[in-house]
Amino acid sequence: MKAGIVIFPGINRERDMAIALAQSSGEAPRMVWHKETDLSGLDLVVIPGGFSFGDYLRCGAMAARSPVMQAVHDHAARGGYVLGVCNGFQILVEAGLLPGALLRNASLRFLSMDCHLRVERSDTVFASRYQRNQTFRAVMAHGDGNYFADDATLDRLEGEGLVAFRYATPQGEVTPEANLNGSVRSIAGIYTPNLRVLGLMPHPEDLVDPLMGGADGKPLFDALAAA
C-alpha cells in the first residue's frame, strides 16, 4: 500500500520509519508536513515518534490540533490505515482517534530499552505476519507511555478484541515486572473497531534489519507493504 509519513515540528523518528516502510515496500513513503491537508492517494498514514511541539501542555496535544489532523480523521473515516508509534500514538489518543490517554511512566523515568510485546491477535493487517500469542522484541523510548483508560473503556477494548499488543516477558507472560511503564492491563497498543488504526508506544521500526540488532519489527512492515 502507498504510505505517507506525517511530520510535525519536533518529530525525530520519521527517517527510521521511512527506512522501515521503504525496505518492505520498495517505495519511498511520501513525507507530509503538518500544514498540508491533502492525503489523497495514500492507503496508510503513519505518525512517527518524537517530541512534537516540544511536548508542550501534554504529549501530542498540539499536534493533535494541527491542520493535517482533520485530513487524518477523514482518511480514517474512509477506512484508510493509520499507524501511530510512540508520540504518534500519543497524538492519536489526543486527537480522539483512539480512546484513553498516555500518562507519565509510573517510575517517572524516561525508559530507553528493549521490551517484548505479546501479539494479542493476528487476524489484522498489521499483525498478520505474526502468530497470536507470539512475542517479539521492540524498543521503547518514552517518558509518557503509561496507557490509561477508565474501566468501562478497558472492558470495551478487551471485549471487542481491540488490544493489539501487551508488554510481556520474552516467553510471553504478562507480568507486572514486564510492564515497564505501568500501563493499565499491560496494554502497549490498541486498534480502532475496524482494526485499521493502530497506535503503540514501542518502536517496531527500530528492528527491521539484522544490522540494527534484529528484525523483529519487519513482519509488521512486510504485512503493510503487501496489503
Added chain:
Amino acid sequence: MKATVTVMLKAGVLDPQGKAIAHALGTLGFKGVEDVRAGKVIELELAETDPDRARAAAEEMARKLLANTVIESFRVSLDG
C-alpha cells in the same frame, strides 16, 4: 478580563509526580503530608469583559485543548 484555568488529574488517575513530590517532602523532614497532587495553572488574558461570556469561553478552551478530560478535570476562576 483574566481567567485562570486550573487543571488537575482526576481522582483515581495515578499521579506519580505528586507521589514523588510527597516522597521528597518527607526526605526534607516535612511531616504529616498525607497526599500530594500536582497539576497545572494556565492564565488567560481575555478581551471579553462580560464575566459569563468570559467563563464560557475559558471553559470551551479547557475542554478543547487545555485539559484532556479523559484524565483531567479543570476549573475556571475569573479576576477583575
